[in-house]
Amino acid sequence: MIRIFWPGLRRCVLIGKKVLCGLLLLLASGCAYSVHQVYVSDNIPFAALENGEVVKGQGEQFVIFSFTFDSDYVEKARQDLISNCPKGRLTSITTQHSTSLGFFSWTNKVLIQGLCVSNTKT
Amino acid sequence: MRNFILILAAAAMSTLGMGCVSVESISLTSIPARRDAPVRTEKSKIIFLGFNFNNDFVDELVGDLKNQCKDGIVSGILTKDEVVNYFLMIVYSRRVTATGYCQRTGQKT
Amino acid sequence: MIFSRPNLFTFFRTAFLKAILLLGLCGCAILHKVQLSDIDNRSQFVQVPFDVKVSETGVDVKDIERLGRASGSQAGNDIGNVAALVALFQMGPRSGAPVFSEKYAEKIIYQIHQQCPSGNYSGVTSIRETRKYPVISGEIVKVTGFCLREKKGASL
Numbered sequence: 001m002i003r004i005f006w007p008g009l010r011r012c013v014l015i016g017k018k019v020l021c022g023l024l025l026l027l028a029s030g031c032a033y034s035v036h037q038v039y040v041s042d043n044i045p046f047a048a049l050e051n052g053e054v055v056k057g058q059g060e061q062f063v064i065f066s067f068t069f070d071s072d073y074v075e076k077a078r079q080d081l082i083s084n085c086p087k088g089r090l091t092s093i094t095t096q097h098s099t100s101l102g103f104f105s106w107t108n109k110v111l112i113q114g115l116c117v118s119n120t121k122t
Numbered sequence: 123m124r125n126f127i128l129i130l131a132a133a134a135m136s137t138l139g140m141g142c143v144s145v146e147s148i149s150l151t152s153i154p155a156r157r158d159a160p161v162r163t164e165k166s167k168i169i170f171l172g173f174n175f176n177n178d179f180v181d182e183l184v185g186d187l188k189n190q191c192k193d194g195i196v197s198g199i200l201t202k203d204e205v206v207n208y209f210l211m212i213v214y215s216r217r218v219t220a221t222g223y224c225q226r227t228g229q230k231t
Numbered sequence: 232m233i234f235s236r237p238n239l240f241t242f243f244r245t246a247f248l249k250a251i252l253l254l255g256l257c258g259c260a261i262l263h264k265v266q267l268s269d270i271d272n273r274s275q276f277v278q279v280p281f282d283v284k285v286s287e288t289g290v291d292v293k294d295i296e297r298l299g300r301a302s303g304s305q306a307g308n309d310i311g312n313v314a315a316l317v318a319l320f321q322m323g324p325r326s327g328a329p330v331f332s333e334k335y336a337e338k339i340i341y342q343i344h345q346q347c348p349s350g351n352y353s354g355v356t357s358i359r360e361t362r363k364y365p366v367i368s369g370e371i372v373k374v375t376g377f378c379l380r381e382k383k384g385a386s387l
Contacts, residue, residue, distance in 0.1 A: 106323030
């Protein structure tokens with residue numbers, strides 16, 4: 001019985017292996033990231049979460065073959081954060097620096113989140 | 123001729139790679155509501171072949187910011203630590219930049 | 232009979248390999264970054280420690296490639312080749328193994344305020360570390376600090 005079905009079975013296993021390898025390639029070559037650091041600042045002067053609004057600022061830099069000549073995306077993230085809280089103070093700031101990995105290229109990202117507290121609330 | 127082309131290619135690659143910047147770490151402290159007086163300082167050190175015997179250049183940052191904001195509070199400090207690669211990591215520079223906002227005493231945050 | 236020379240050698244060799252395997256399964260802890268915030272150590276406050284830990288599973292395709300090739304079989308070689316191909320799509324600066332979601336640490340600010348509702352905290356230590364195992368790893372972000380509560384009857 002096995003002898004009859006063996007060539008067919010073998011073919012199925014070979015096709016199955018290729019399909020599995022293809023699926024693995026598809027899955028694993030999907031977006032991969034590396035988080036380098038997450039820094040939480042203090043909360044001075046302190047404010048509860050309900051007294052403010054959580055705002056965020058982001059900056060990105062696309063890099064090919066590691067040729068980068070500046071790191072302005074960091075200042076851009078800070079400006080973005082400040083523009084989302086033009087009249088209040090920002091406290092409880094979380095700074096995340098990560099990289100989105102790719103094919104001979106990657107994107108450096110900075111995400112800054114903070115609690116925007118307007119001057120009328122403490 | 124072949125050697126000359128190889129040397130030229132290597133020089134071109136190294137020139138292209140000059141000043142490649144990568145960020146090591148970033149930190150940001152609480153930002154005040156008044157942001158009309160920014161202050162900034164930058165200190166760097168060139169390192170050759172990885173021979174670095176101290177990081178004292180970092181200690182000058184706080185003094186520099188204090189000089190720019192006398193009798194005040196410096197807050198909202200963004201500290202950026204970078205590596206600037208000049209030549210294949212044989213010659214590179216460690217650069218730390220700190221920018222913040224100065225509030226003179228008597229001003230509301 | 233266990234004390235004859237070949238048996239003794241086999242026994243110690245097996246025990247040594249098992250010990251190495253056990254150590255490997257325990258995982259290696261790698262510290263990437265540590266940062267501290269301001270510390271308010273005034274005696275008028277009671278310091279209640281809090282701890283927030285988030286993590287994501289990282290997959291190191293280079294480990295898969297090495298293990299595949301080390302197996303010596305055709306299937307292992309195929310897997311090693313696929314892993315090498317996948318590694319080409321994961322180039323860039325990295326801390327630990329790559330993860331498939333970068334959003335796992337975005338809710339930390341909410342978790343801190345959940346543990347310290349007044350928002351009065353200080354002495355925050357932010358740690359980015361990796362707990363490494365064969366092929367997979369735990370990419371961990373840990374934030375510890377102290378929630379400050381005023382002592383009853385304390386004067387400012």
